[in-house]
Amino acid sequence: MNGLVEKHLLVSRIEMGTVIDHIPAGRALAVLRLLGITGREGYRVALVMNVESRRLGKKDIVKIEGVYVDEEHAKRIALVAPEATLNRIENYVVVSKKKLEPPEELEGTLTCTNPTCITRKPREPVTPRFYRVRGKRLRYQCVYCGTIIGEDEIIKQLAGEHV
Amino acid sequence: MHGSWKGRDVISILDFSLDDLEELYNRADKYLEKIRAGTPLRTLEGLVISLAFFEPSTRTRMSFETAAKRLGASVIGFTAAAGTSLEKGESYADTIRMLDGYSDLIVLRHKYEGAARFAAEIAEHPVVNGGDGKQHHPTQAFIDLYTIRKLKQRLEGLNIGVLGDLRYGRAANSFILGTALYRTNTLYLISPSQLRMRDETRIILEDLGVRFYETESLEDVVSDLDVLYVTRIQKERFPDPSEYEKVKGSYRVTRRLLETRAKPDLIVMHPLPRVGEISYDVDDTRYQAYFKQAYYGVPVRMAVLSLVFGRER
Ligand SMILES: [Zn+2]
Numbered sequence: 001m002n003g004l005v006e007k008h009l010l011v012s013r014i015e016m017g018t019v020i021d022h023i024p025a026g027r028a029l030a031v032l033r034l035l036g037i038t039g040r041e042g043y044r045v046a047l048v049m050n051v052e053s054r055r056l057g058k059k060d061i062v063k064i065e066g067v068y069v070d071e072e073h074a075k076r077i078a079l080v081a082p083e084a085t086l087n088r089i090e091n092y093v094v095v096s097k098k099k100l101e102p103p104e105e106l107e108g109t110l111t112c113t114n115p116t117c118i119t120r121k122p123r124e125p126v127t128p129r130f131y132r133v134r135g136k137r138l139r140y141q142c143v144y145c146g147t148i149i150g151e152d153e154i155i156k157q158l159a160g161e162h163v
Numbered sequence: 164m165h166g167s168w169k170g171r172d173v174i175s176i177l178d179f180s181l182d183d184l185e186e187l188y189n190r191a192d193k194y195l196e197k198i199r200a201g202t203p204l205r206t207l208e209g210l211v212i213s214l215a216f217f218e219p220s221t222r223t224r225m226s227f228e229t230a231a232k233r234l235g236a237s238v239i240g241f242t243a244a245a246g247t248s249l250e251k252g253e254s255y256a257d258t259i260r261m262l263d264g265y266s267d268l269i270v271l272r273h274k275y276e277g278a279a280r281f282a283a284e285i286a287e288h289p290v291v292n293g294g295d296g297k298q299h300h301p302t303q304a305f306i307d308l309y310t311i312r313k314l315k316q317r318l319e320g321l322n323i324g325v326l327g328d329l330r331y332g333r334a335a336n337s338f339i340l341g342t343a344l345y346r347t348n349t350l351y352l353i354s355p356s357q358l359r360m361r362d363e364t365r366i367i368l369e370d371l372g373v374r375f376y377e378t379e380s381l382e383d384v385v386s387d388l389d390v391l392y393v394t395r396i397q398k399e400r401f402p403d404p405s406e407y408e409k410v411k412g413s414y415r416v417t418r419r420l421l422e423t424r425a426k427p428d429l430i431v432m433h434p435l436p437r438v439g440e441i442s443y444d445v446d447d448t449r450y451q452a453y454f455k456q457a458y459y460g461v462p463v464r465m466a467v468l469s470l471v472f473g474r475e476r
Binding site for chain 1: 254255256273274275276277278280281295296297298361362363366370
């Protein structure tokens, strides 16, 4: 219950909305970007960064008030936060808690690393698309050129971290 | 399963089932006979086929053109000369839209991987991939499989060697995938270590559960082989030219090697053109299959075109 207590100390509880928990420390902004939240939408958004976590050592938390982020839309968060949970809050209570699975398909999220992929050709109206490669490791394959992108590259592209 | 070809794009050999392929071989058999008999055909009369070669090609383009004309279709198109750029003006997507408006089917070659799949998304008419970068060359793979079937009477349970640049060569890549669809084959992938197959190909082989060995030595495995598919190793692939000089001799197929080591019924294939990978003294041996393979290019491409148009006569 330690984590919960700390949360309450740092940011007030929200009445209704979404809490994304168990984000690796430093990736809360990447999570917001993946959700497409810029701050201009007018939602009240709270980021809690670098709080203690038993599971992750340090973690980030994102709270969005007044909005229920649906699971399908939130799946991409798992690309940078594989342990993340999506919590739905109603009347100050967590009414559902889901672990996010990375999506089977991505459109426009990643850039293909192959310089001669058609999606890299300048000025062509083509959006990069990827399918998830089966298996334990997080890997995506370009629909067009077949190039496989692994976890390090995904983190680099989406969270700006060089692993 | 008949009729599943009609209206389809031909982008990768992996898009086709063994039934689809069987239908293709049977159709090619038929056209082979017609060509030999000199029977004029009007199967595709009234249709226009675009041959859009954004990358220079002689062999593949002429083979498609011959196939189209033998079936009575008209052909339009262009071939980019080496070094010129068609890309300066309009976008690739716009060029595809134009060709799609002019013709009933587009055959294309492009140096960018995925160019054919992208074109297929844009075009209303079917797109046939005549080679996209280092990725796919499905009609070459059809021809290669057909050749094995003709000369070996089967496509299953064979020991198949693939020699050369398995990393950047699209013919080799498509051939590996095509032979792996027949899961009882065993593949011997022979290349210098820096030119081994790419991860995406390896994953597919593992998924298909086909047996494969990777080796740098042709001599070590040649005696096991029923089929040896030879491709070119390009000097430019080696960061250090002396590395290339070191390995190039060990990937040369000679009459002496075959006569001392190979099974008597081994067939040696090559998508051509060759530049020294197979010495000329192999040409008049019983191992040589590459000229037949080249000859089958037209009937197999006739089969592809007629199936995609859903016309038979
Ligand atoms: Zn790509």
